[in-house]
Amino acid sequence: MITVPAEVTADTLVGTVRRLVECESPSADRAAVARSAAAVAAIGGEILDRDPEWIVVDGVTHLRWRFGAETRVVVLAHHDTVWPLGTLGRIPFAVHDGILSGPGCFDMKAGLAMAFHAVAGLADRDGVTILVTGDEEIGSPRSRELIEDTARGARAVLVLEASADGGCLKLERKGVSLYELVVDGLAAHAGLEPERGVNATVELAHKVLAVASLADPAIGTSVTPTVAGSGSTTNTVPARASLWVDVRARTAGEQERVDAALRALEPVTPGAVLEVRGGINRPPLEATASASLFLRAQANAARLGQAPLDGVAVGGASDGNFTAGIGVPTLDGLGAVGGGAHAEHEHVVVAELAPRTRLLTALIHELAADEQGDS
Incomplete structure (x- = not known):
């Protein structure tokens, strides 16, 4: 039988979210991320009565709290946001008619506050690790290894990213790949002797169509040409062109199929040279990774007498993709209920904060128990 301490109050949670939101943390600004990490360390230290490990990788600051010698459950969050410094002056933290707003509140500082208070509510924290990274919004280039190393061998990873619409948990996430195709041609005067050039724009046009044809919407694979550029002046045959490609897929097999197809592309314009850069960034979080944890959450x-939980598949990725990718059961979307991630109407439903935190405490308690049969 699970015994869960009385839930933290909504007012306490709102106060913690406010402190986190009011320290801005745009991912690309390492100094801002370091300041945010200091604030997160102080806030988490107060709530958990323990200071974290500071882990700085290539100038990006991450934090980790470990309780006990063995990690059985990882509570995974991030403290960086997409919002540039100064946004708080234009969109300040506010609570009005039960709705909390402010830059980064939904994605995902409310989830971070919930993580701290949920673990603080445990009678026994042994086996629990909280990992808070500082570069999730830009693809976690300097935290991926840390995330995977922390999670490896754990029973479960619980991701405090915001919920999907209506409070649904996120049972599947597509894998993400990002590529840049670079075409090198040969410049020439566009009026005097265009035939002496090798037109990189023409070759790029062929590649745009070839890339787009790799998509398979029927099974959820998108291959989207995005940013393109070529040329230097209006009267010169362009000598260089580039194309960025965003790939999303539900399975690792589909990611690999598209990756192989992109790397197999050959120029069709005589004299052009093609280079394919980039590759697979995040593996998919497939339904099999979350199924057993979702049943436990339900x-x-x-x-706890709460409304039935629903789950959905989503296209966006999170750090949970990495942990699922190494075979650790992973459940995502356990954070705030609200909406507007990355948008100015980003918001959190205050009434849902305490119940969801109580649910998280119960789930961590059950999963971290020394003997799962005792839960």
Whole structure:
């Protein structure tokens, strides 16, 4: 039988979210991320009564709290946001009619606050690790290894990213790949002797169509040409062109199929040279990775007298993709209920903060128990 301490109050959670939101943390600004990490360390230290490990990788600051010698459950969050410095002056933290707003509140500083208070509510924290990274919004280039190393061998990873619409948990996430195709041609005067040039724009046009044809919407694979550029002046045959490509896929097999097809592309314009840069960034979080944890979450919600939980598949990726990719059961979307991630109407439903935190405490308790049968 699970015993969960009385839930933290909504007012306490709102106060913690406010402190986190009011320290701006745009991912690309390492000094801002370092300042945010200091604030997160102080806030988490107060709530958990323990200071974290500071882990700085290539100038990006991450934090980790470990309780006990063995990690059985990882509570995964990030403290960086997409919002540039100064946004808080234009869109300040506010609570009005039960709706909390402010830059980064939904994605994902409310989830971070919930993580701290959920773990603080445990009678026994042994086996629990909280990892808070500082570069999730830009693809986690300097935290991926840390995330995977922290999660490897754990029973479960619980990701405090915001919920999907209506409070749904995120049971599947597509894998993400990012490529840049670079075409080198040969410059020539466009009026005097265009035939002496090798037109990189023409070759790029062929590649745009070839890339787009690799998509398979029927099974959820998107291959999207995005940013393109070529040429230097209006009267010169362009000598260089480039194309960025965003790939999303539900399975690792589909990611690999598209990756192989892109790397197999050959120029069709005589004299052109093609280079394919980039590759697979995040593996998919497939349904098999979350299924057993979702059943546990549903059972705990019912035990706590909460509304039934639903789950959905989403296209966006998170750090949970990495942990699922190494074979660790992973459940995502356990954070705030609200909406507007990355948009100015970003918001959190205050009434959902305490119940969702109570659910998280119960789920962590059950998963971290020394003997799962005792839960």
